[in-house]
Amino acid sequence: MSQLSEEIASRSAGYLDDLKAFLSFPSISAEGRALEEASDFLMGKLRSLGFNVSKARVDGAPPLVIADLKGRSDYTLVFYNHYDVQPVDPISEWRTDPFSPTVSEGRLFARGVADDKGDLMARVHAVETLLARGEGPPISVKFVVEGEEEEGSPHLKDYVEKYGSLMKGDVCLWEGFETSTDGRPQVFLGCKGLLYxxxxxxxxxxxxxxxxxxIAVNPxxxxxxxxxxxxxESEKVLIPGFxxxxxxxxxxELEMLARNSYDVDALRRSLGVRSFLRAGPDLELLKDLYFQPTCNIAGFSSGYSGPGSKTIVPREATVKIDFRLVPSQDPAKVLARLKEHMLSLGYGDVQVKVFGEEAPAKVSPEAPEVRRLVEAAKESYGSEVNIWPTIPATGPMAIFVNELGLPSLMPPSVPYPGSSYHAPNEHIMLSQYWKSVEFFSRAILKLAPP
Amino acid sequence: MSQLSEEIASRSAGYLDDLKAFLSFPSISAEGRALEEASDFLMGKLRSLGFNVSKARVDGAPPLVIADLKGRSDYTLVFYNHYDVQPVDPISEWRTDPFSPTVSEGRLFARGVADDKGDLMARVHAVETLLARGEGPPISVKFVVEGEEEEGSPHLKDYVEKYGSLMKGDVCLWEGFETSTDGRPQVFLGCKGLLYxxxxxxxxxxxxxxxxxxIAVNPxxxxxxxxxxxxxESEKVLIPGFxxxxxxxxxxELEMLARNSYDVDALRRSLGVRSFLRAGPDLELLKDLYFQPTCNIAGFSSGYSGPGSKTIVPREATVKIDFRLVPSQDPAKVLARLKEHMLSLGYGDVQVKVFGEEAPAKVSPEAPEVRRLVEAAKESYGSEVNIWPTIPATGPMAIFVNELGLPSLMPPSVPYPGSSYHAPNEHIMLSQYWKSVEFFSRAILKLAPP
Structure with missing residues (x-):
């Protein structure tokens, strides 16, 4: 057992109490609940560790917590996380109260423990562990914690505009994703963009x-x-210039994919699908997943959808489309091309409403932080590390990358593929929590430039 | 004033009492309400006029009333109608109780008065009027009245198989449609078929x-x-052989269309549409409406249809399609071709469920009954008569035409385009009711072969 893990083990009772206390706040951003309380608790905890803490405000948004702790060097690590959680519906499917954190068979059940309060508290406890060893972090550490990530971070850009100078740093560790299906820690070098x-x-x-x-026009x-x-039908997007x-x-990047361990069949089973679009080698499937932009019908509704028959010409029709964009596609440009395409095809009468525009974000695999983070993960988890060019999903990371010039990585994190994020009985494995505290401690130590 | 209309006027108080009594039964087939009671009332009325009446039965269906009255000749006119009515929802929009028939400003308000109790009772009163004149009908008259037309007549075929011998005759007057937008009486020589x-x-x-x-298949x-x-996009159906x-x-038939009076712009306004598919001359639009088969999307549903955005690949997708078929398309053949088409395109994984199969029906405009009916209408209404090759909608007429060999016509009827069939505040104009009694009396007299 390493010195670090011994330190963590000796402090685990107090750490678990902190985590449970934080999880007890029903800080559901969609319902505007307990957001002040949860952020106050977090600020109190960080202040007790010596952080300089402030509560930033923009109109119509829950507070953004910004906290910084000067280390031995000016090199600054920024942690991005969120203290808000998803709604609990359907509540009837929960086996425990979502805001009464419950340990059972090595698992900790509570809304938000996997996304993202567990990850956030593991980072706090990593700093606390280093401080407990008497040395403190060798680099400066900042926390930037928002309260409406589960709502799509609608004010993060406003926060960056108003408080950007307080958020600057040398590297950002974004909220993490999950371990691989076979338990490996994973690092992601960016995320896709979105146009909805x-x-x-x-x-x-x-x-x-x-x-x-x-005789009637059918929408x-x-x-x-x-x-x-x-x-x-070959999945090729036909919007000119797309x-x-x-x-x-x-x-x-292709070599990166090939090196990773990945169980496509386990993914297929966990998604509940019989087959994927592509029957060929797994590597080709991964190339599609990580490098292909999409044009996806998320909803199509028109006319009668009840049981049996109803003979009508519907009065209206609606299609919801999400485009996942890869570097360096620009959502505004894709939107303009979509509109031109529709006009040129004679569909200028179709209304276009935009519900989301997020740019893709990408960090070079050459960044020295990637190598250092991977080393910290190897040592902490005793396992090879998957490095992915991106998550296949989208987050507001581009705001940090583009507006703050802050390279952002998604590090190994607490949840595993069975953690039921956003679903009933959300949980983590406690063993993975202690590993995360160790990993983040080591990451802070390793990220210090030589 | 003709002798006939004098006779009707002198008896109008009693006729109105009959009609109101019949309308008071909440005989909603969808809810299985008061169907025995309404059919009993009808049978009592017909029996009182000297009809030989029987209540036919097949499993799982409300009774079919069959009644016949021997006339001076064996030539037999069959009246097809139904005693069931639509549900009353939304009840809050009714200004009067739907089953407390109410006269106001020359209109009679009640559920079913336009569809189809008014039409049915006008036919009964036509026979009563002829009987009152001491002569009785010159031809034999049958009534065939079902109790589940508003449910799509699911047992009419069973009834015809079991009781067909009792329903035979020389011509059938189907339930009627409505006057034209400019008030003309109308005759329809058939109806379209349906595959749903x-x-x-x-x-x-x-x-x-x-x-x-x-990587996922999006349904x-x-x-x-x-x-x-x-x-x-040119509205051409691409199913081979369609x-x-x-x-x-x-x-x-084309001359028939050209002769009719028809206000396309009034139709457009009443449908609440800005424009029709075809901008050209009205006659071309009428040709489409009456002679074109359709492939219509009645519903398309998949994925998220709520407000805002949800980023999902839907688990399933459903399309509801109705095909309106013209002579001599066969719904079974169209279904087979549809399935072949889907298979040949590689969509054998898409499930096909059939909710409706009805053949089109057509009567020759040369049938002598058409001319006689038009003459009766001209004399009764004092107006030219529109003759249409078909209604653009579908009814179970083909069962009568094909199984009983009974040419069926949709005669001028009681409702007008504002009668609010199937809707709140269903009503007729009483003046049109008296005209209908006169017209049906005259039709019985005129239909007698020379």
């Missing part, structure tokens, strides 16, 4: 009897024809 | 996070691509 639009076409003030089918048909010209800015993966 | 199918594709046991978009996209190969059996309109 809703297309809506209204053609009548009410549904019509379908006897008028031969569902028009959106079918339009969508069929958005992407073809792929123009796509940066193909480098040799190095 | 639901296409469903399930690809996962739950919705997936849309980060899996690059909404697959149905979009499939549907785009069902019909093109049009093979379509009989194009005859010169005579």
């Amino acid at each position: 639009v809703e297309l809506k076409l209204s053609t009548a003030s009410a549904d019509l009897h379908s006897m008028y089918g031969p 569902a048909w028009r959106l079918v024809w339009l969508m069929a010209k958005m992407k073809d 792929y123009d800015d796509v940066v193909p993966p480098t040799e190095e | 199918v639901e296409l469903k594709l399930s690809t996962a046991s739950a919705d997936l996070h849309s980060m899996y978009g690059p 909404a996209w697959r149905l979009v691509w499939l549907m785009a190969k069902m019909k093109d 049009y093979d059996d379509v009989v194009p309109p005859t010169e005579e």
Whole structure:
């Protein structure tokens, strides 16, 4: 047992109490609940460790906690996390109270323990562990913790504009993702961007009897024809210029994929699908997952959807589309091209509403922090580390990367693929929590430049 | 004032009492209410006029009333009607109790008065009027009145199989439609057929996070691509062989359309649409409405349809399609071709569920009954008569035409385009009721072969 892990083990009772206390706040951003209380608790904890703490404010948003602790060097590590959690519905499926943290068979059950309070508290406890050893962190550490990540971080940009000078640093460790299906720690070097639009076409003030089918404009048909010209059956997006800015993966990134351990069949089973789009080698599937931008129908609704039959020409039709974008696609540019495409096809009557625009973010695998983080993970977990070019999903990381010039990595984190984020009975394995505290302690030590 | 209309006027108080009494039964087939009571009332009324009345039964269906009255000739007129009515929802929008018939400003308000109790009782009163004149009908008259037309007549075929011999005759007057937008009486020579199918594709046991978009099969996209190969933007149905059996309109039928008075713009306004598919001359639009078969999306549902955004790959997608068929298309054949088309395109994984199969029905405009009916209408209404090749909608008429060999016409009837069938505040104009009694009396007199 390493010195670090001994230190952590000796302090584990107090650490668990902290974590449970933090988890007891029902800080659900969608419902505006207990956000002040949860952020106050976090600030109190950080202040007790010697952090200089401030509560930043912009209109209409829960507070942003900014805290910094001067280390022996000016090199500054910024931790990005969030203290808000998802709603608890369906509450009937929880076996324990979501805000009464409960340990059972080595697991800790509570809403938000996997996403993201466990990860956040493990980082706090990492600093506390280093302080307890009498030396403190060799580098400066900042926490930037928001309270509406589960709502899509609608004010993070405003916060960065107003308080950016307080958030600056040399590297950012973003909230983490999860271990691999076979238990390896994982590092992700960025995230995809997102453009979310809703297309809506209204053609009548009410549904019509379908006897008028031969003469009435049917909005569902028009959106079918339009969508069929958005992407073809080979999954190629047909919007002119859509792929123009796509940066193909480098040799190095492809090698990165090939080196990783990954169980595609376990993923398939966990998703509950019979097959994937591509039947070929797993590596090709991974290339699609990480490097392909998407044009995805998230919803299509028009007319009658109840049991049996109803003979109508629907009065309106709506399609919700999310585009996941890869470097260096720009959501605003994709939106403009989408609109041009629709116009050129004669669908200018279809309304376009934008619900999300986030740029992709990317960090070079050459950054020295990547190597240092991987070393810290290897030593802490005793395992090889998967390094992925990106998560296949989206977060507000580009705001940090582009506005603050802060390279951001998603480090190994507390949850595992069975942690039920956003779902009933969210939990972590406590053994993985102690590993995370150790890993973050080591990361702080290792990230110090020579 | 004609002798007939004098006779009707002198008896109008009693006729109105009959009609109100019949309307008071809440005979809603969807709710199984008061069906025995309403049919008993009808049978009592017909028996009092000297009809030989029987209550036919098949399993699981409300009774079918069959009544016949021998006339001076064996030539037999069959009246098809129904005694059931639609549900009353939304009840809050009714200004009067739907089953307390109320006269106001020359209108009679009650559920079912337009569809189809008013029409049915006008036919009964026509026979009563002729009997009152001491002569009785010159031809034999039958009533065939079902109690589940508003449910799609699911047992009419069973009734015809079991009791067909009792329903035979020389001509059938189907339940009527309505006057034209400018008040003309109208005759319809048939109805379109119907094939109603639901296409469903399930690809996962739950919705997936849309980060899996690059590798997961999206059922909404697959149905979009499939549907785009069902019909093109020029409204041409792409199912091979779909049009093979379509009989194009005859010169005579086209002249029929051209002769009719029809206000396309009034129709457009009443439907609440800005424009129709075709901008050209009204006659071309009418040709589409009456002679074109359709492939209509009545519903398309997949994934998220709530407010804002949700980033998922939907687990399933469903499309509901109704095909309106023209002579001599066969719903079973269209269904087989649809399935072949789907298979040949590689969509054999999409489930097909059939919710409706009804053949089109058609009567020759040359039938002598058409001319006689038009004469009766002209004399009664003092107006030219629109003759349409078909209604653009569907009814179970083909069962009568094909199984009983009974040519069926939809005669001028009681309702007008503002009668609010199936809707709150359903009503008729009483003046039109008296005209209908007169018209049906005259029709019985005129239909007698020379």
